[in-house]
Amino acid sequence: MQCPSFTMFWFYVSVFVFCCSTEAARELAGNKKFPAVIFFGDSTVDPGNNNHLLLSLAKSNFPPYGRDFIGGVATGRFSNGKIPSDFIVEKLGIKELLPAYLDPNLRPEDLLTGVSFASGGSGYDPLTSELVSSISLEDQLKMFQEYIGKLKEIAGEKRTNTILTKGLFGVVASSNDIANVYFDTHIRQLQYNIFTYTDFLVRSASTFLQELYGLGARKIAVFGAPPLGCLPSSKTFAGEIISREKCVELYNQAARLFSDKLSAEVDRLNSNLADAKLVFFDIYNPLLDLIQDPNKYGFEIVDRGCCGTGIIETSVLCNPLSFNTCTNASSYMFWDSYHPTEQTYKIMVSNIMKKEKLVKRFS
């Protein structure tokens, strides 16, 4: 026999659960600092755009990439798991992962909370993306324009405008320019020295930021260069095959020089562009601290990547045939000879959110 009050009890319970969970969802949406997050740049924040480029040499949509990702899938992210753009949207309570703009499975509603236009192998120097057939920053802006058109169709003019003015934009580039195109391959050393090359990169970054502003972006996070001389690949290129403890100072100096100039340019743009909020984030010092004091962060190995020997393996060189790949990537700072592990990215984003107070600096 069914007791009526018992039925009523479950009715109230379900009403309560329904009411309060939608209430909680509404609250979360209301508290959200940014309606969307949009990234531009290189492999640090590319969730798989390059999978859709026929000729690109910068790919990672094969094992062992993605080994520790949800379902162990190689999505085209250049790591064993999530990348910084994923951790940022997750920490902001927006969504679990930031998808690639070129992902054919994107639903219209995915566009409303943001995407990434970034492409592994690209940089502020147009030659950088050309060398590996990735999407240049200029072409990433063209895709962004197309995206704005789609937003207007889905959400209308007014909501699109809110997404652009209140959304968080992020730009991560310069590592491929400085480490690969300038130092490793020496290509740009035919025309530039490190002073004129970093000037050239900052001019290019400034043009990009002004164009992004011109398209409607207002809150823009600009990230500096990491300690490039500490990348396992830099040590290999600089001839430090045996003695790998020390970072290559020449690369690190260049990273600092570029970051200082970029930071000054960001300040200048911030005061010149009306209603703009551009914020420079230093990633050099927090990452250097991690390299100099790995045990503090739970790392055991910081001088080579987990994949293969970790001395030369990046992109196609880190593949299913790479022997000797480590079993526990969390104890490594680098996943391949160039890209950090998910664990490093997690610590880096936590630093940007907590210590560098990302949300507060945009309010």
Ligand SMILES: *[C@@H]1O[C@H](CO)[C@@H](O)[C@H](O)[C@H]1NC(C)=O
């Ligand atoms: C992997 O390494 C991390 C960091 O050193 C450690 O905390 C974790 O327990 C290790 N996991 C396994 C399964 O050994």
